[in-house]
Amino acid sequence: MTKKFLSGAAVSVAMMLAASGGSAVAGPVTDEMLLNAASDTHNVLTYGLDMEGHRFSKLDAINTNNVKNLVPAWSFSFGGEKQRGQEAQPLVVDGVIYTTASYSRLFAVNAKTGEKLWEYDARLPDGIMPCCDVINRGAAIYGDMIYFGTLDAKLVALNRMTGKVVWKKTVEDYQAGYSITAAPIVVKGKVIVTPAGGEFGVVGKVFAYDAKTGDEVWSRPLVEGNIGTFHGKPSTMSGKRNATWPGDMWKTGSSTAWNGCTYASDVNLLLCGVGNPGPWNSHLRPGDNLYSASAVAIDADNGEIKWHYQHTPNEGWDFDSMGTVMAFDMNEGGKEIKAAGHFDKNGFFYVYNRTNGKLLGAYPFVSKITWAKGIDMKTGRPEFIADNRPGVPPKEGGKGQSVFTAPNFLGGNNWMPPSYDPQTGLFYVSANEWGMDIWNEPINYKKGAAYLGAGFTIKPIYNDHVGVLRAVDPKTGKIVWEQNNKAPLWGGVLSTAGGLVFTGTPEGYLKAFDAKTGKELWKFQTGSGVVGSPITWEQDGEQYVAVVSGWGGAVPLWGGEVAKLVKHFTQGGSLWVFKLPART
Amino acid sequence: MIIRSLILALAGVVGLSQLAAARPLDDVTASGHLRVAVYRDFAPFASGPSDNVKGLDVELGKIIARRLGVKKVEYLVVTAGDTVADDLRNGVWKGHYLGYGVADVMLHIPVDKYLAVQNDNAYIFAPYYRxxxxxxxxxxxxxxxxxxxxxxxxxxxxxxxxxxxxxxxxxxxxxxxxxxxxxxxxxxxxxxxxxxxxxxxxxxxxxxxxxxxxxxxxxxxxSMPLPGLTVRSWLIGMAVKVDSHDLANAIEPIIETMARDGTLAKLFAKYGMTYIPPTED
CATH class of the missing domain: 3.40.190.10 (Periplasmic binding protein-like II)
Incomplete structure (x- = not known):
């Protein structure tokens, strides 16, 4: 990108802001604005729409009565030869939409006209090792800057007016297998970033960088026994070394928070969902293997762990707990409870006290769970079904007995963020009904060498659908309504004060449902699968809805019977914006 | 002939990787170059930066190319996936989704009936050592x-x-x-x-x-006994895309000759390694 182009872009943003006529005040985004993001209907300032990640908007101009009239305002193509999965949630500030796209790209687009203001393409080295497609889930905004993570595990800060890089930091070494796909968030002037990585030797960490300077403020390892940092110096150990990990395996225990954290401001805690431990075979690492498959609450100021709740101790199914951990207030018998909710890959919906991590409820949100009978509310631990734990050392020869396990390793819910609607008091979640046959391979090979691994094949549980959009009551775990979808659902959910729930489908539709009944009220075909997270905002007195479209992500990379459901979907890469037609 | 030279001219412009689909023998010899896939960070077989990769497999690729009568050899350096099935997909029959293209032949692929049956998009052949x-x-x-x-x-x-x-x-x-x-x-x-x-x-x-x-x-x-270890040794060979059988047929006798005339043993000795012929258990 040439200097000329960049300065040209700067001019066009300034001109556009002048022309937009003050629907929002142009200026730096402050901590206060971020903390009040839920009330600012003119902007979408953070991933999750507010710091808690509720994905709820107070706008009601588009509602159950008129949503059927919703039409496209414009569409913007990401262009280039690069398509693949588009899992981003756009942001809106001062009449500009910012969205990340596949291959670590970032776009600034005029929210009114759909004209491109600037584009940043990270130059990616060969040898990057993204686990599952070249996706990115979004950016963060603070001051005059915009921040996002790249597939080569760098955190980039750009001037949001010009698209010019202000600073760029190597968060982790991509050659060691790290990448960044999660959207960062900014909390009290610190950019919170959470690298991913599946290679041997990876240790999950949460990092906080000074938003202005890019200096690392603190880091917190998510494998028990590793030591964190504070202003460049060693701080405290996460937990106790060798308490839940044998030998030296704490040095390489994986457990990355690859889908990011939310922030509960009233308790000053980052709520982070942590991925699965390594190596895959749980029999080789007896112990709980903290903080894998857990929700971890971290003090936003110094990176200290305040509490944790582990969903799957000694995890052995690839049940990451990276799903959003979301603070919300639950009124029970006239008492306001400071709660947090989380849909886990393992098929259970958990509600805990966000001040201390105490379990308040655990409910199945998919119809078939084979690995546990339930969650013991006294101990807070799962009641495992021993025969369904994979990886039992194989007996001589043979393929070994195949066991059907549900959910499969892609989970009852995966990365896709749910929404919490304070009006209905319900959570809305993209769930999937699928399992896997899993067996011990008599022999497997890895990098030219024999290896003991498991073989698996993914299977739908029902003939006519895998995906189910569900409305769940956090007080009882009751499923209030559900809507089936043939292909697996892989996108985020949005709810609004207009009584609507929006989500996309791999078949290419953005859909709107009645938040109370689940009735489908509107749909629009975007031309490629929708696996991003929709947003809404208002501008010049009109309410807009936007979503990125572009089929991809982890689902098409895996075979099995599910591949048949998705193999005809074509790729794409565009941003769609909708509004109601002008009144005549 | 005209079409072929057009394609070659185009290759010069677009860059070889764009056109690098696994090819049968005829196309390889006509193009004058062989694309060989090796593993990344796999000393002493292949290591170092992608544009200057070194090791036994790198040398072996060069010898194969020379004995096929092909002047140039280039390397596709493959990051190992979870299993060899991923590597075969990324190396020879489909290519990685990041768009690096595929190689004509991938080295260091285990020769095993079960692996071969499960990966029928590739043809695994020519074991060169145990x-x-x-x-x-x-x-x-x-x-x-x-x-x-x-x-x-x-x-x-x-x-x-x-x-x-x-x-x-x-x-x-x-x-x-x-x-x-x-x-x-x-x-x-x-x-x-x-x-x-x-x-x-x-x-x-x-x-x-x-x-x-x-x-x-x-x-x-x-030579300590290793009780309970069911797999102690396996054969290492190579793979081509399943429709490049004739390329495999041309490489196979080259490897057999190298095993017979001591070329392989010498190559292994250079790296301080015992050469165990693929025939021995």
Missing amino acids: EQLVIAIDPRQTGGTDLIAAFGEHKVGVEGDSLADNYLLGAFGGRLRDNVVHFHSVAAAVNAMAQGKVAGVMGLRTQVEAALKKHHRHFRIS
Whole structure:
């Protein structure tokens, strides 16, 4: 990108802001604005729409009565030869939409006209090792800057007016297998970033960088026994070394928070969902293997762990707990409870006290769970079904007995963020009904060498659908309504004060449902699968809805019977914006 | 002929990787170059930067190209996936989704009937040596005992997430587990043994021997029994895309000749490794 182009872009943003006529005040985004993001209907300032990640908007101009009239305002193509999965949630500030796209790209687009203001393409080295497609889930905004993570595990800060890089930091070494796909968030002037990585030797960490300077403020390892940092110096150990990990395996225990954290401001805690431990075979690492498959609450100021709740101790199914951990207030018998909710890959919906991590409820949100009978509310631990734990050392020869396990390793819910609607008091979640046959391979090979691994094949549980959009009551775990979808659902959910729930489908539709009944009220075909997270905002007195479209992500990379459901979907890469037609 | 030269001219403009689909023999010889896939970070077979990769497999690729009568050889350096099935997909029959293209032939693919049946998009052939799992020990540290039980008291190094790692973590109901020390490579584990940090190293014979080359002579490869280890050795060959059979047919006699005339044995010796012909068990 040439200097000329960049300065040209700067001019066009300034001109556009002048022309937009003050629907929002142009200026730096402050901590206060971020903390009040839920009330600012003119902007979408953070991933999750507010710091808690509720994905709820107070706008009601588009509602159950008129949503059927919703039409496209414009569409913007990401262009280039690069398509693949588009899992981003756009942001809106001062009449500009910012969205990340596949291959670590970032776009600034005029929210009114759909004209491109600037584009940043990270130059990616060969040898990057993204686990599952070249996706990115979004950016963060603070001051005059915009921040996002790249597939080569760098955190980039750009001037949001010009698209010019202000600073760029190597968060982790991509050659060691790290990448960044999660959207960062900014909390009290610190950019919170959470690298991913599946290679041997990876240790999950949460990092906080000074938003202005890019200096690392603190880091917190998510494998028990590793030591964190504070202003460049060693701080405290996460937990106790060798308490839940044998030998030296704490040095390489994986457990990355690859889908990011939310922030509960009233308790000053980052709520982070942590991925699965390594190596895959749980029999080789007896112990709980903290903080894998857990929700971890971290003090936003110094990176200290305040509490944790582990969903799957000694995890052995690839049940990451990276799903959003979301603070919300639950009124029970006239008492306001400071709660947090989380849909886990393992098929259970958990509600805990966000001040201390105490379990308040655990409910199945998919119809078939084979690995546990339930969650013991006294101990807070799962009641495992021993025969369904994979990886039992194989007996001589043979393929070994195949066991059907549900959910499969892609989970009852995966990365896709749910929404919490304070009006209905319900959570809305993209769930999937699928399992896997899993067996011990008599022999497997890895990098030219024999290896003991498991073989698996993914299977739908029902003939006519895998995906189910569900409305769940956090007080009882009751499923209030559900809507089936043939292909697996892989996108985020949005709810609004207009009584609507929006989500996309791999078949290419953005859909709107009645938040109370689940009735489908509107749909629009975007031309490629929708696996991003929709947003809404208002501008010049009109309410807009936007979503990125572009089929991809982890689902098409895996075979099995599910591949048949998705193999005809074509790729794409565009941003769609909708509004109601002008009144005549 | 006209069409072919047009394609070649185009290749000069667009860059070879864009057009690098796995090709049958005719296309390879006509193009004058052979694209060989090797593993990234896999010393002593292939290591170093992608544009200057070095090692035994790199040399082997060069010899194959020369004996096919092809002047140029280029390398596709493949990052290993979870299993060899991923590598075959990324290396020869489909290409990685990041768009690196595919190679004409991929080296260091295990020759195994079960693997071949499960990966019918590739054709696996021409075993060029037999790989073994071994333990090297420092007898001064172990006190000279040749029993796996020694690692109930002494540390043993492995490359993380390897068969050796898997075996030692699980052996004897996990009794050795606390003494298993994990490294990123066999070479790093051997260095640790030289520093007295571990008393033994378990790993591939080739990698252990190549790493031992520069260390004390008193280290030796133990013949200790390894109870419960079901897989001790396997054949290493190569793979082409399933519709490039004729390329495989042309490479096969080249490898047979190299095994017979001592070229392979010499190549292995250069890296300090024992050449175990694919015929021996």
